[in-house]
Amino acid sequence: MASRNLKGARNAFEENDIKKSIEAHDEKPLIDEEDRKEPHKEESGEFIKSIVFGGLDGIMTTFAIVAAATGAGLTRGVILIIAFANLLGDAIGMAVGDYVSEIAEEDQLKLEYKKLEQDIDNNPDEQKSILIELYEKKGFTNSQASRIVELLFPYRKTVTSIMMMEEHGATIDDDSNDEEGGTDYGAIKSALVTFGSFLVCGGIPLLAYLCSGHYNNKGEFDTIFIISIALFIVVLFLLGCFKGYVSNKNWFISGIQMLINGAVTTLVAFWIGYGIEKAQ
Numbered sequence: 345m346a347s348r349n350l351k352g353a354r355n356a357f358e359e360n361d362i363k364k365s366i367e368a369h370d371e372k373p374l375i376d377e378e379d380r381k382e383p384h385k386e387e388s389g390e391f392i393k394s395i396v397f398g399g400l401d402g403i404m405t406t407f408a409i410v411a412a413a414t415g416a417g418l419t420r421g422v423i424l425i426i427a428f429a430n431l432l433g434d435a436i437g438m439a440v441g442d443y444v445s446e447i448a449e450e451d452q453l454k455l456e457y458k459k460l461e462q463d464i465d466n467n468p469d470e471q472k473s474i475l476i477e478l479y480e481k482k483g484f485t486n487s488q489a490s491r492i493v494e495l496l497f498p499y500r501k502t503v504t505s506i507m508m509m510e511e512h513g514a515t516i517d518d519d520s521n522d523e524e525g526g527t528d529y530g531a532i533k534s535a536l537v538t539f540g541s542f543l544v545c546g547g548i549p550l551l552a553y554l555c556s557g558h559y560n561n562k563g564e565f566d567t568i569f570i571i572s573i574a575l576f577i578v579v580l581f582l583l584g585c586f587k588g589y590v591s592n593k594n595w596f597i598s599g600i601q602m603l604i605n606g607a608v609t610t611l612v613a614f615w616i617g618y619g620i621e622k623a624q
Contacts, residue, residue, distance in 0.1 A: 391537050396586045398438060398538035402546030403583065404606060406431050407576045408613040410549060414563040415617030421559030424550060431546045439539035446531035450516070453508070457516050460504050471507070472497060478510050545583065549576040573610075580606045 409430050413423040464471045472493050479489035496503055508515035552572040563569065581599045588598025 391534070392586070392590050394442065394534050394537040395541040396583055396590060398442075398541035399545030399579070399583045400587065400602070401438060402431065402435065402542035402544075403549065403576060403579055404609055405434055406546035407549045407572070407606070408609050410553070410572060411610045412613040412617035414565070414569050415614040415619075416621040417562050417564065419560055420553050420556060420563055420568070423563050424553050424559070427550050427553075428547075431543060431550075435539050435542040435546070438542050439535040442538040443531045443535035446534050447528070450531070453512065453514055453516050456512055457504060457508055460507055460511075461500070464500060464504060464507075468497070471503075475503065475507060478507070545579055548579050549573075551575065576606065576610070577603065 406427055409427050410423060413426055418426075475493045475496075476486065476489045479492060480486060484492070496506070505515045549572045552568050552575060556568045580602050584599035584602025585595040587602065588595040591598070
């Protein structure tokens with residue numbers, strides 16, 4: 345990702361320093377240790393999102409099945425078999441979907457990047473005008489923006505990255521891809537994190553049934569089901585709080601919202617299972 349240092353850009357303009365102008369806009373400015381840590385922070389943020397959203401999907405879908413099967417009066421053993429089979433199948437599906445999504449997003453960025461490079465080569469004046477307008481929107485005067493663009497434009501990679509960030513909110517990082525094995529490496533890591541989170545969070549409510557023994561006993565609104573509900577509530581609330589944190593929203597309200605969502609889903613699933621069992 346490209347990072348933007350508007351204060352540095354203004355200082356570079358005043359000093360007529362091309363090097364500082366490039367560093368103020370480059371995707372890897374050599375400014376200080378904190379800036380060098382930014383790619384790792386962004387990567388960690390992406391993994392946190394994979395953990396949260398993978399975990400939410402895992403626990404919601406799995407416990408809905410547990411609730412429906414319990415309402416239908418299936419035995420504990422059958423509930424475990426159905427729930428674990430669904431958990432594993434959905435986890436694989438989520439991981440594959442995450443991988444495909446990451447690859448598709450990166451491919452689209454590369455396509456837009458190449459298209460922008462061609463536009464800069466074929467229509468430099470038009471692209472200069474666009475870049476000047478972008479700087480003017482940030483508070484620079486026309487003369488300041490024009491001067492900065494003239495300083496930056498010989499450095500095509502920097503200009504392309506700036507315009508990608510402004511127009512698409514992201515850019516490609518060839519150096520990072522080369523070091524870590526390319527786009528596939530990041531996509532595989534994200535898929536594995538989603539898979540693990542889905543399995544772990546979705547499996548927690550099943551621990552009550554797994555440790556209960558008496559797998560031939562009929563599932564009902566008993567102590568085992570209540571313990572499973574308690575585990576479901578705790579994990580769901582924590583995931584909801586983390587969801588609010590990574591989304592820059594109130595973490596407590598986000599946790600409560602996820603609990604309400606989970607309660608509705610669970611009640612609907614339970615009563616559907618109960619109704620089907622009574623109708624037989």
